[in-house]
Amino acid sequence: MRQRLSSEPDRYRGRRRVPTVPGSRYAAVITTALVGAGVVALGAGAAMDDAKGVDSSALKNSLDTASAAAEDLADREASAERSTRDSERTESTEEGLATSLSSSPDAWLLPLHGYEFSAPYGVRWGKVHPGIDLAAKEGTEYKAVHGGTVTLAGWYGGYGYAVIVDHGDGIQTIYGHSSQLMVKAGQQVDAGTTLGLVGDTGHSYGSHLHLEIHLDGNTLDPITFLRDRGVDIQSEIEPIYGSVTAP
Ligand SMILES: [Zn+2]
Incomplete structure (x- = not known):
């Protein structure tokens, strides 16, 4: 097991922070819902009653309904954003940084550092290359890109020690050609847990x-994924x- 990040400050030098979603989204949703319902109620009232004027109780009912719907939406939005805020809360301290990196279930990280991207995913020399190749010195530690359960750790045909x-x-990752494995089948890992060398x-x-990403049994280009x-x-x-989640 390797030391966590607090001992490796330069690992993050120059890295970009990926912006998080602004928190004002549901305020806009409420406003839009209320205004929209009001316009509909006024329009309906005007059409039905013509010269007799707008039925105020119908308008009020519509607004109540719209308001309830908006609150319901706001609740759902709020709980969706709560998880984002929870992970952001730990960002304020160095210790929090290490904690969120190692334990955030949403974290996705690079599989290793100091590599050279040496082969893309896709058809290559008439053969399908189902993953990407990252050239690195023998013995370089590589890590889980995301938390999960190790389902295989051993010799795996052409993948060598994998x-x-x-x-x-439905998402699986495969790491091939290792010189040494550091985990066992059945083990739980976090994003950043060293899997092998x-x-x-x-x-x-x-x-x-060699890194592969499978979704529901099919390989995907790890670059875009x-x-x-x-x-x-x-x-x-x-x-x-490590707190960015997929859209
Ligand atoms: Zn490969």
Whole structure:
């Protein structure tokens, strides 16, 4: 197990913070709902009663209904944003930073640092490359990109010594060609937990990490998948607080 981040301050130097969603969204929703309902009620009243004027109780009922709907929306919005605020609350201290990085269930991180992006996902030389290759020195630690359960840690054919992590929601990650494994099947891991050491085992052409991401059994391009979660493989940038969630 490696030391947590408080001992590695320069790991974050120059990293960009990914902005979080502003908290004013549901205020706008309430306003829109009330104004919209008012306009509808006034319009209906005018059409039905014509010269007799607007039925004020109908207008009031419509406004009450709209108001209840808006509160319901606001409640749901508020609880959705509560989780964001909870993870932000820990951002104020150095200790909080380490805690949120290692324990936030929403965190997505780079699998390692100091690599060279050496092969993309997709068709390559007439063959499908189901993941990406990140060249790094043999023995470099690599980590889980997200929390989950290790479902395989061992020899896995052409992948050599490999780790598979099940993240739930149909998402799995595979890490291939390790020189050494640091976890066991059945183990729970957090984003950033060291899984193994980079190597050249299995069908490999030099020391590198082969990373695959599967969704419901199909491979995805890890570049775009991780970019949607605040992790930029090509620029080696990850969210400092690990609190960015998928849209
Ligand atoms: Zn590969």
